[in-house]
Amino acid sequence: MANGEWFAQLYQKSYRSLVLTAYALLRDMGEAEDVTQEAFAVAYGRRARVARAESPEAWLRTVVVNLSRRRWRRRATLDRIMRKEAEEPAPEVFGEHLDLHAAIRRLGDEYQAAVVLHYLADLPVDEVASILDIPVGTVKSRLSRARTALAAQLRTEEVQDA
Structure with missing residues (x-):
């Protein structure tokens, strides 16, 4: 399998599930999609490590969860500062x-x-x-x-x- 082909297949197979994971944590579809794209960018930069992982999708899911939590904390802090609630999707x-x-x-x-x-x-x-x-x-x-x-x-x- 070509070097980039396995990554493209991973993206095709995992994207929807990873977006839903991020959405479960962020409750904002736009942010969930952004976080998932960011996770794939991180994974692409570390593709050799991801390719060696027992489960590349689990590796990506961990990145998505960590990025989502970081983004949620930032948003919660900003919301407290601005004294307004986050918008619903x-x-x-x-x-x-x-x-x-x-x-x-x-x-x-x-x-x-x-x-x-x-x-x-x-x-x-x-x-x-x-x-x-x-x-x-x-x-x-x-x-x-x-x-x-x-x-x-x-x-x-x-x-x-x-």
Whole structure:
């Protein structure tokens, strides 16, 4: 396989999942895409190391999580200084599942991250636990509570729309 071909395949295979990981932490699609691009730029600069990694996607995910956390801390600090809340992502970002994404955004931060990483980024529970740095049982509990809350929210919206 050509030198750049494996990297292009890694990008194709991993991009969406990594954006969702960043989105789970940042709750801003534009920033999530920026962080993911930055992670791929870092990986490209260190492609020899990434190529030797047991799981290049896991290596990238670690970079995405670290960059997202750094960006979130910077944004939180700036928001405190400016005394204004961070903006919600534009509804058009979510397309056909607008109601579901709106309901997910109404969950608490800890529940949002678990739901996005597990159900949207399709990561196993143990990997979600590793990314969020919490026990597997806590992830399972948050997912269960989030499902209950989402079901209630979506049922209420369905009744209101009828």
